[in-house]
Amino acid sequence: MVDTDSSTSSYNDTLDFFEKAYNELEGSSRPKKKIVDRDRIHANEVLMKDYFVENPVYNAETFRDRFSLPKHLFLKILGDIEASEEWFQERYEGRGKRSFTPIQKCTSVVRQLTTDYPPDQFDEYLAMLDRTSCECLQFFCSVIIKLYAREFLRKPTRHDIPRIYVVYEAR
Structure with a gap:
């Protein structure tokens, strides 16, 4: 059985890592976009x-x-x-x-x-x-x-x- 909390956390950590790396490569210091759940x-x-x-x-x-x-x-x-x-x-x-x-x-x-x-x-x-x-x-x-x-x-x-x-x- 897969622990969904740990896999979600791992996914978010990976996503954050790549976003930081991308921003550093682009020289961008833009704030992270906030995603609005429109339901x-x-x-x-x-x-x-x-x-x-x-x-x-x-x-x-x-x-x-x-x-x-x-x-x-x-x-x-x-x-x-x-x-x-x-x-x-x-x-x-x-x-x-x-x-x-x-x-x-x-x-x-x-x-x-x-x-x-x-x-x-x-x-x-x-x-x-x-x-x-x-x-x-x-x-x-x-x-x-x-x-x-x-x-x-x-x-x-x-x-x-x-x-x-x-x-x-x-x-």
């Missing part, structure tokens, strides 16, 4: 309770208003992205902390795209820094293009045009 696990629980559990706080209509797409479509896109891109899968960071869940990452992106708010707008709700939100947006866009470009980012065919007109007339 992303709690933020995920709140997000799940609000929208994605069996009896969520907000109904499907509210979801569609806030995300500008139906929940089933959001979940389908999320599943496709999670299956094809490792970055969107849940994992652990170098510090041993759990990363953001795929649903948190996609929620950040979709809310940025639908509301045109800056990336730091959802910091308190998703516990996500603006830098991470921007990364999510970049990865999301590249994955969406990779997954759906052939089907949706092409010129319409002769068979597509009548369908498009029918949908347009219905609106």
